[in-house]
Amino acid sequence: ETGFITLDPGYANTGSCLSAITYMDGEKGILRYRGIPVEQLAEKATFKETAYLLINGRLPNREQLTRFSVMLNDNSLVHEDLKTFYQNFPRASHPMGILSAMVNALRSFYPELGTLEEEITITMTRLLAKVRTMAAMSYKISRGHRVVYPRPDLTYCENFLNMMFDTPVRPYEINRAAVNALRVFWILHADHEQNCSTSAVRMVGSARVNLYAAISSGIAALWGPLHGGANQAVIEMLTTIQNEGGNYHKAIERAKDKNDPFRLMGFGHRIYKTYDPRAKIMKKMCDELLDSLQIDDPLLDIAKELEEVAVKDPYFVDHNLYPNIDFYSGIVLRAIGIPTNMFTVMFAIGRLPGWIAQWKESMDDPKWKISRPRQIYVGEREYDFVPIHARP
Numbered sequence: 169e170t171g172f173i174t175l176d177p178g179y180a181n182t183g184s185c186l187s188a189i190t191y192m193d194g195e196k197g198i199l200r201y202r203g204i205p206v207e208q209l210a211e212k213a214t215f216k217e218t219a220y221l222l223i224n225g226r227l228p229n230r231e232q233l234t235r236f237s238v239m240l241n242d243n244s245l246v247h248e249d250l251k252t253f254y255q256n257f258p259r260a261s262h263p264m265g266i267l268s269a270m271v272n273a274l275r276s277f278y279p280e281l282g283t284l285e286e287e288i289t290i291t292m293t294r295l296l297a298k299v300r301t302m303a304a305m306s307y308k309i310s311r312g313h314r315v316v317y318p319r320p321d322l323t324y325c326e327n328f329l330n331m332m333f334d335t336p337v338r339p340y341e342i343n344r345a346a347v348n349a350l351r352v353f354w355i356l357h358a359d360h361e362q363n364c365s366t367s368a369v370r371m372v373g374s375a376r377v378n379l380y381a382a383i384s385s386g387i388a389a390l391w392g393p394l395h396g397g398a399n400q401a402v403i404e405m406l407t408t409i410q411n412e413g414g415n416y417h418k419a420i421e422r423a424k425d426k427n428d429p430f431r432l433m434g435f436g437h438r439i440y441k442t443y444d445p446r447a448k449i450m451k452k453m454c455d456e457l458l459d460s461l462q463i464d465d466p467l468l469d470i471a472k473e474l475e476e477v478a479v480k481d482p483y484f485v486d487h488n489l490y491p492n493i494d495f496y497s498g499i500v501l502r503a504i505g506i507p508t509n510m511f512t513v514m515f516a517i518g519r520l521p522g523w524i525a526q527w528k529e530s531m532d533d534p535k536w537k538i539s540r541p542r543q544i545y546v547g548e549r550e551y552d553f554v555p556i557h558a559r560p
């Protein structure tokens with residue numbers, strides 16, 4: 169639609185790529201997974217269907233979905249020995265550091281990643297099935313609570329919430345509004361073209377390393393506050409504003425001050441120079457979810473008022489700075505009961521199908537080579553070695 173771009177024939181050497189997975193138009197605020205607008209998927213699809221669509225290129229038919237569901241269920245447990253890994257992390261460890269390490273450790277428990285299509289399929293499904301269990305395990309063990317196992321009678325999203333919040337003294341009651349919000353949250357995060365963490369997965373994967381290690385590198389990249397860590401940073405920013413009396417004007421002025429490293433977290437995007445289409449859906453989800461749960465979160469009011477002022481401010485207008493997905497996503501997670509330090513883990517679980525799809529696409533590309541970006545050398549010209557006694 170935007171005309172064809174010409175790529176250097178050796179595009180694979182530079183880390184750029186041809187991809188058929190996600191289409192984004194940053195000027196028009198368009199996002200489509202395999203051609204389907206994200207708005208329609210958020211309204212009508214399950215997260216499982218969206219994951220299947222991203223990885224396999226088409227929505228599953230009934231038989232394919234049933235087979236995919238059975239594989240996810242059958243692979244949702246983790247090796248019991250992995251519990252000792254969790255128990256030996258310092259209690260204050262960040263869940264993203266734990267998740268990155270644990271996903272990498274899976275290779276030691278499931279070494280059979282050959283070149284056979286079915287082995288790759290089982291590895292991709294195993295990761296999708298286990299990542300929820302591993303995330304919930306890390307939360308339970310960090311609180312000294314008994315680990316809750318996945319159940320065959322629950323959906324993908326229901327299972328995660330049950331593994332997180334079910335306890336012997338207070339069984340978790342499936343809350344439809346929370347399950348739906350989680351479904352939408354994960355669909356909106358499922359893929360986003362060649363962002364930092366996806367590029368890390370492709371780059372590391374291009375060395376033909378195993379999928380677990382490539383995904384582990386994506387988790388590490390996503391952890392950064394300029395990337396997936398922004399959802400946690402937004403809540404911390406809004407909480408600071410609240411604690412200082414709700415004066416969001418100060419945050420806006422600081423964000424404009426070139427001498428101040430402070431940035432308005434959840435605002436701005438490298439590609440979107442208009443409202444992030446995901447942020448629109450997430451903002452609406454906030455209102456629906458908080459209304460349904462009868463929660464009144466003052467941070468949502470602050471976020472809305474801040475947005476209203478910022479988007480009209482000449483600095484933000486001139487710099488094309490609008491809310492991105494992270495600006496409202498933390499409010500949704502808070503309402504569901506997810507602890508703040510797990511917000512980026514939630515992003516990682518959502519992004520996993522996209523990382524896997526992008527990894528698979530690059531592995532399937534016959535022209536794909538190991539990524540080897542080049543540089544422009546700006547250092548010293550050649551000169552001879554200087555012995556220590558002659559050095560200043």
Ligand code: SDX
Nearest residue numbers: 360363394395396398423431432433434435436437438487
């Ligand atoms: C995600 O790539 C993806 O698709 C990522 C993601 C995904 O789904 O994978 O969408 C997820 O990472 C969303 C972004 C989450 N991060 C944040 O919300 C952190 C706050 N945002 C910024 O740090 C920034 O906007 C980035 C990192 C998101 C994008 O930065 P760019 O494209 O590198 O832009 P830049 O840093 O070059 O800034 C351009 C100008 C600068 O001003 P000038 O020096 O040109 O005058 O805009 C200013 C910046 O100072 N600017 C901001 C700002 N973001 C950019 N000023 C104040 N507050 C901000 N948030």
